[in-house]
Amino acid sequence: MRSEAGSIGPASALPWWKGVGGIVVLIAALLVLSLCSILVGASQIDLRNVFDADSDDIVSKVLFTSRIPRTLALLLAGASMAVAGMIMQMIARNRFVEPATVGTVGSASLGMLVVALVSPGLPMIGKMLVAALFALAGTGLFMLILHRLPLRTALLVPLVGLVFAGMIEAITSFLAYRFEMLQAIRAWTTGDFSAVLQGRYELLWISLALTVAAFFAADRFTVIGMGESVATNLGVHYGRWMLVGLVIVAMVTASIVVTVGTIPFLGLIVPNLVSLWMGDRMRRSVIWVALCGAALMLLCDIVGRLVIHPYEIPIGTIMGVLGSSLFLVFLWRKRAELG
DSSP states (O other): OOOOOTTTSSSGSSOOSSSSHHHHHHHHHHHHHHHHHHHHHOOOOOOOHOOTTTOOOOHHHHIIIIIIHHHHHHHHHHHHHHHHHHHHHHTOOOOOOOOGGTTTTHHHHHHHHHHHHHHHTTTHHHHHHHHHHHHHHHHHHHHHHTTOSOOOOOTHHHHHHHHHHHHHHHHHHHHHHHHOOOHHHHHHHHHTTTOTTTSSSSTTHHHEEEEEEEHHHHHHHHHTOOHHHHHHHTOOOHHHHHHHHHHHHHHHHHHHHHOOOTTTTHHHHHHHHHHHHSSSSSHHHHHHHHHHHHHHHHHHHHHHHHHTTTTTTHHHHHHHHHHHHHHHHHHHHHHHHHH
């Protein structure tokens, strides 16, 4: 794990661009991207018409029923998925893992398929809880496999994670094919915010609450990221906080998969980029990770809406291309460091 000089010092010792000043600039950029997200789309919207009493009510309906909920969903999903990836990296003690590469996302998708086969009328909150249980079981199984690896080199862990995630996806695809739901499961797991409307994204507020909880537990996650012996010597219950981290990752992943589908590699690239800038202390960098994750989601979604306007490319596709490219760059840099 990387660290940086001064990372354990007081916040006042940081340069302004790494402290409050940098966060203010990032929030300002986030507000600009949010405004662009609200205005960009197939339907043209002029904000002046929203407050015009004589304007057609369709403008207000598009804005408050579709555009604003979609922007809020992007912000919530981006921030929470990035923080979940950061927690996953702390728990696994490896920079090259995130929920999509260790089977968490695949397990949540498998849970959704089971719900569709057994109880298709289950409410959204019920679907999320079932998906969260499957995600927790899948992530726990990966951690058990990881614990039994004889050599935990930096490059071996993501390789095992990708193989494990591929196995989960193969099981899901087989069951979907067997029960003629292959096309449905593909549609569910493709990250796409075009169908987000008012009343269909509110589960993501649960992921925000979990992200806030992760902020308050940041110091403990940092400690368990140093290993069980160090955590025990510092008075942190390793097993308990490991379970807390896994539950947060599973529930955040489930809420996002149930609402908008799979967003690959976001939880990998954002924590790594922020770590290069801020170091590894989670308490200091978690706000940056959340804000950068939200900003990256907004940016990719805007690009997807503009490339073939008035049509759009699903954000899962945009993030998959960007994330996989950066993932390979990170692996190449680590291989170079190892010689």
